Amino acid sequence: MATATETHHPTIKTYWIVGAVLAVVTAIEIGISYVEFLGPVQGVLLVTLGLVKFVTVVAVFMHLRYDIRGYRVLFLFGLIGALLVFAVVLAAMQAF
DSSP states (O other), X not given: OOOTTOOOOOOHHHHHHHHHHHHHHHHHHHHHHHOOTTTHHHHHHHHHHHHHHHXXXXXXXXXXXXXXXXXXXXXXXXXXXXXXXXXXXXHHTTOO
């Protein structure tokens, strides 16, 4: 019987499944990097798959999927702040 203070965390089986999925996605990324005829789509595919892996790791291994909403909000503030700093540095270096 669950109480109000209990939180649900992944089981060992979930960790193994997520690890296997991440390994498969990584193998797909490696395969895509060798396919030359994809051209500009190749970069979009690799970034998309990388984002999928990032969200999966953050949600499962960092337990943000299972923790309170406030932790997710704090993580997003930090992530957005880091991306803004990254963009400012790139602009300052005239990388755009």
